[in-house]
Amino acid sequence: MSGSAQGEPAGPRRIPALVLSGFLGSGKTTLVQRLLSDAADRGIRIALISNELGELGIDRALLGKGGQSYVELEGGCVCCELSDDLLETLVELQREINPDRFVIETSGVALPYDTQLNFWREPACDFIGDDMAVVVVNADQLAEGRDLEGTFVDQVQSADLLILNKIDLVPEADWPEIEARLREIEPEAPLIRAVRGDVDLDLLFPPDFGEFDRRGPTPESPPHHHEQFVTSEWNPEAGLSSEAIAAHLTSPGLLRAKGFAQTDEGPRLIQVVGRRIEISEPDEAPPEALLGRIVLIRRAPES
Numbered sequence: 001m002s003g004s005a006q007g008e009p010a011g012p013r014r015i016p017a018l019v020l021s022g023f024l025g026s027g028k029t030t031l032v033q034r035l036l037s038d039a040a041d042r043g044i045r046i047a048l049i050s051n052e053l054g055e056l057g058i059d060r061a062l063l064g065k066g067g068q069s070y071v072e073l074e075g076g077c078v079c080c081e082l083s084d085d086l087l088e089t090l091v092e093l094q095r096e097i098n099p100d101r102f103v104i105e106t107s108g109v110a111l112p113y114d115t116q117l118n119f120w121r122e123p124a125c126d127f128i129g130d131d132m133a134v135v136v137v138n139a140d141q142l143a144e145g146r147d148l149e150g151t152f153v154d155q156v157q158s159a160d161l162l163i164l165n166k167i168d169l170v171p172e173a174d175w176p177e178i179e180a181r182l183r184e185i186e187p188e189a190p191l192i193r194a195v196r197g198d199v200d201l202d203l204l205f206p207p208d209f210g211e212f213d214r215r216g217p218t219p220e221s222p223p224h225h226h227e228q229f230v231t232s233e234w235n236p237e238a239g240l241s242s243e244a245i246a247a248h249l250t251s252p253g254l255l256r257a258k259g260f261a262q263t264d265e266g267p268r269l270i271q272v273v274g275r276r277i278e279i280s281e282p283d284e285a286p287p288e289a290l291l292g293r294i295v296l297i298r299r300a301p302e303s
């Protein structure tokens with residue numbers, strides 16, 4: 001087969017994966033429901049793997065809608081005891097459903113980084129694309145100083161993005177103090193505030209080239225404590241070094257980026273996930289029209 005048909009993909013398409021962690025009560029499940037409902041509306045097929053024992057707040061009707069699929073992994077933790085089951089489940093879902101996105105909701109005690117390590121194992125490494133660890137933190141728990149050691153610290157430190165949820169339960173005057181508390185544990189990962197898991201869901205998956213011309217502030221502007229994000233396009237000139245590109249992408253407030261650049265070493269795939277900047281040789285040559293175009297999603301300046 002190889003080297004024959006032109007325009008045929010070189011291998012299976014890569015599926016982005018989101019690992020969603022956070023203690024029971026952080027509001028993880030509400031966020032999963034938002035993801036499913038948003039995906040159903042937009043015709044995106046999500047395969048959800050949930051390891052959150054007994055939590056099952058998922059609206060089953062939602063799962064039948066728009067081709068979403070759901071697997072529950074029970075009897076242990078998905079980052080350790082069940083890591084082989086996780087791998088097997090990913091492989092089965094890819095083979096049978098070939099979803100557009102994977103969402104792995106871990107148990108409250110799982111470590112996101114250990115869960116992500118499974119994406120590097122054969123054969124998942126052949127079809128898992130961009131992956132991201134999001135940790136949902138209960139603002140109320142932080143304010144009260146409950147359970148802020150051990151697993152909590154490990155989870156927060158391995159987050160690519162932190163969602164400080166239930167912020168409405170804490171008086172606004174205390175927000176700087178609780179954010180500082182979180183910053184003491186994890187100084188670098190982008191942190192966004194949320195009420196009932198209401199975040200811009202585009203932040204949780206790689207920017208979609210098909211939605212390139214969505215510029216300016218996000219369309220809905222809920223009246224409450226919802227942070228605003230701005231999507232823009234950066235067109236780096238050809239011949240820049242990877243270092244120069246990385247330097248440009250090291251700016252506070254940048255949450256995500258994806259695109260292709262013509263560097264001094266050839267075409268490169270550029271991805272920013274939270275604080276991680278990845279510059280790699282693409283599997284195949286990017287389409288001409290996409291070269292030199294990088295989508296940036298950044299936090300809008302506070303007004």
Ligand SMILES: [Zn+2]
Pocket residue numbers: 077078079080081109110111
């Ligand atoms: Zn575990």
